[in-house]
Amino acid sequence: MLLYSRTFRRLTYCAVVLFTVTPCSGMKAQQPVGVEQTVLRAWGDHAMHNVMLAWESKFRAEHPHIRFQNTLLGSGSGMAGIITGTAEFAIMGRPASANEIMGFEWVHRYKPREISVLTGSVDRAEGSPALVVFVHRANPVHQLTLQQLRRALGCCEKSTKIATWGGLGAEGAWRSRPIHAYLYNSETGTGSFLQKAILGNGDKWDWSCVHEYGDFHSPTSIAKMDFAIMSAFARDPDAIAISTLRYAGPDAIPVAIAQQDEGPFIIPNERTIRSREYQLARTIYIYVDAAPTKPINPLVREFLLFVLHPQSQRLADRSGSFLALPESLTASEARELTP
């Protein structure tokens, strides 16, 4: 891992040295003017490594003069390339954060362009897996709306707060039992996606009933978090756990999720994650620098259209980690790219 990063760091330095136009005030390390662009540089999600190699290999079959430089060392460093002008693509396994978008905007004076390119994996720890809400087998509640989750797990007015399973529809002995939740640390990409999906903007988890787990610095962080979450869940009969489908089992029942009170309530499985009916499926994004007042870099656009093409989508799907986007979504993203 160390060697890998040093190698790519040297390559990146070479690219910067070869292609940087020394700025007085601007900072864009663009290809020299008048020379046809031949290098496409990507930073971002290390889990997309195999997919990017497969795509690049296919793209180069049609464009043999193009070279790719990948510095895929995590979504956390993904946006830095397009912010500083040292990359064309930011491959992100989670949406860019408000801080990252602000960083880009303060340099370029417009927001980065976001393109959805794949659906996150069904249950692979590092592949932006869909998030699944678990309850114990004995728990009578097997379906929830996102609103109910927010009222149970978020801070809210006393009148709307749900503190017991009765508030989520349980009858009998379960009515007065308290709700406890175990989930991902919101400093992580997975955790911040979860926070946004359930709490929306600005709301806070209710720490009197929510416990978060996260080991920020470990390379196997998602798997470690999952283990900690599911261990705590196993010890606590009143618990909700939020983890991935990998941990479904006899006593860990995935909850069907709905957006509206009246449903439909969708069980997470490969079909519903792939179709995006399931609300807590994830998305892989590519961000690019595309000024709203100018045409997008033609080579960048060409690669993005290539990525959204059904053949490329199938190619990525076969890699095993990620899922092709629904055709309606690739079509609408492609339309956005076409002037």
Place this chain on the structure above:
Amino acid sequence: MIRSRYVRRQRLAVVASALLILLALAHSAAESKLSLEGAPQYAPHAEVSGTIRVWGHGAWGRDFMEELVKGWETEFQKYQPGIRFDNHLLGTATAMGALYTGTGDIAILGREVRPSELDAFQRVMGHPPLAVNLVAGSFNVPNKDFALGIFVNKANPLRHLTMQQLGDVFGCAQRERHEIRTWGDLGVKGSWASRPIHVYGYQVRRGFGVYFDQVVLGGSGQWSCHYTEIGKEKNPDGSIRDDGQVIVDTVASDPDAIAFSGMAFTNSGAKVLALAQSAAGPYVLPTPQAVFNRTYPLYRVLTGFVDLEPGASLDPKMHEFLLYILSRQGQGFVLATGGYLPLNVRVIHNEREKLR
């Protein structure tokens, strides 16, 4: 003869009192003056040349620290004429990324660094960045990383809190924390004891909120459900009222309020509390001296990050520039420029140790 002796004694008394008053004034002036005595002088270790690319804290059309940084650069170039600077003070959010993409040589942050930024650097470079305090936040100057105060209504009998109590008020009542709901829970007696505490402050995602979380909530991010975030507001005439001002105004109008806000904001209906690390004290009020000395805990620091491979030496031109900043000259320039506060001498020595 007796009369002239009396007059002479009187004159002596007047002169003596005048001297005493002058001495007292000089003494208090010396105390309130921020002293850099004992700070090392900058003398170049080596002659360096090249370009130093500076990324960090800044924004279009607003001077956060651009004037200070440019001033440092000009002064430094008097000692090291072979050095050029290339500034990109376009925002703290851009800074760390510039460092690990090889686009910048120093990242100057206008707020405390986030774990995600350190993690990203570590994953790319294989080691953590070197962090060096460069300058201290101001006491109460707008846009210059002012210190934070804990405000209560003027009528509130409470005078001080420990950091633990602060955490209990602003953080969530979990198993480890005491439930703090009334002023009596903070030791206030009499009619105030049963009154409920209303907790206010900056939005948690703003730099002030992130800082407060780090210092008061141990970085847990676990704010109390009773914490009310306050954002900027529009005045009737359309102008914007800074969130820091809205917060202190809220405290002035709500007798049960407690809030954190910037020392840059005042309202005659609110007062600040003294803070202590523990119940043993001492309880320290926010003053320029206490912020400078770091005896008052809610001070800010602006940190510069550079890349230093383990076992290797710092790039000589970066070494010289940092030695200049951490010197009598560099910090004296901060004092002369106004706004930010210089680092105190103890901190200067500590930070210089990192450069060995």
